[in-house]
Amino acid sequence: MKIIGLVGNNADFSYNRLLLQFMSSHFTTDVDIEVAEIKDLPMFNESTAQPTPTCVTTLAAKIAAADGVIIATPEYDHSIPASLKNCLEWLSYAAHPFTDKPVMVVGVSLGQQGTSFAQTQLREILNSPGLNAHVLSGNQFMMGFAKKQFDQNGQLTDDRTLDFLTQCFQTFQQFVQAHRLMTVE
Structure with a gap:
C-alpha cells in the first residue's frame, strides 16, 4: 500500500513533519x-496565465498514484495554515488528485487541544467540490503538548499515544482497502 504523507505547513521545523516521519x-x-x-509551492492565483508550476503537477501526480493520503496539519489561530490552504487550492484547480482518494487527517500542536479546530476545518475543505476526497471519519489523531511527545530521535515517548496512533492508522489501512474493493467493482 502506497501512502503520501503531506506535511501541512511550510515551516523549517514542524512537529507534524516529525509525526509523518515517525509514521x-x-x-x-x-x-x-x-x-x-x-x-516550495508558489502562492495560488487563479487569474495567472502561466502554466501550472511543475512542483504542483509533481505533487498532484504523487497523490493520484497513491492508495491514500495522510495530511498532518498544525493549528494556527484555530485554522489550518495558509500554506496548506494554498496547496489545496492549487490541487483543486490544477489536477484534482484528491477526487475519491481516501484521506486520513492527523495533527500535532504545542497546546492542550491538539488540532481540533484545524482538523474540523480541513475535513470540510476536503469535502468541497474541487477536492471530493473520501475522508476517514472518526479516528481523529490529535496530539497536544508536542514538545513532550517526542524524544531527541523523533520517537514517540508515550505508549498510550503510540497505541492510539496505531489504532487510528490500522483503521485507515482498512478504509483504504475497502475503498480499493469498492472502486474495483
Missing part, C-alpha cells in the same frame, strides 16, 4: 509512507 519509519508492514512537502 513512515514505524509503520512499515505492507505499507510505504512517502513524506511530501508543500513549502
Whole structure:
C-alpha cells in the first residue's frame, strides 16, 4: 500500500513533519509512507496565465498514484495554515488528485487541544467540490503538548499515544482497502 504523507505547513521545523516521519519509519508492514512537502509551492492565483508550476503537477501526480493520503496539519489561530490552504487550492484547480482518494487527517500542536479546530476545518475543505476526497471519519489523531511527545530521535515517548496512533492508522489501512474493493467493482 502506497501512502503520501503531506506535511501541512511550510515551516523549517514542524512537529507534524516529525509525526509523518515517525509514521513512515514505524509503520512499515505492507505499507510505504512517502513524506511530501508543500513549502516550495508558489502562492495560488487563479487569474495567472502561466502554466501550472511543475512542483504542483509533481505533487498532484504523487497523490493520484497513491492508495491514500495522510495530511498532518498544525493549528494556527484555530485554522489550518495558509500554506496548506494554498496547496489545496492549487490541487483543486490544477489536477484534482484528491477526487475519491481516501484521506486520513492527523495533527500535532504545542497546546492542550491538539488540532481540533484545524482538523474540523480541513475535513470540510476536503469535502468541497474541487477536492471530493473520501475522508476517514472518526479516528481523529490529535496530539497536544508536542514538545513532550517526542524524544531527541523523533520517537514517540508515550505508549498510550503510540497505541492510539496505531489504532487510528490500522483503521485507515482498512478504509483504504475497502475503498480499493469498492472502486474495483
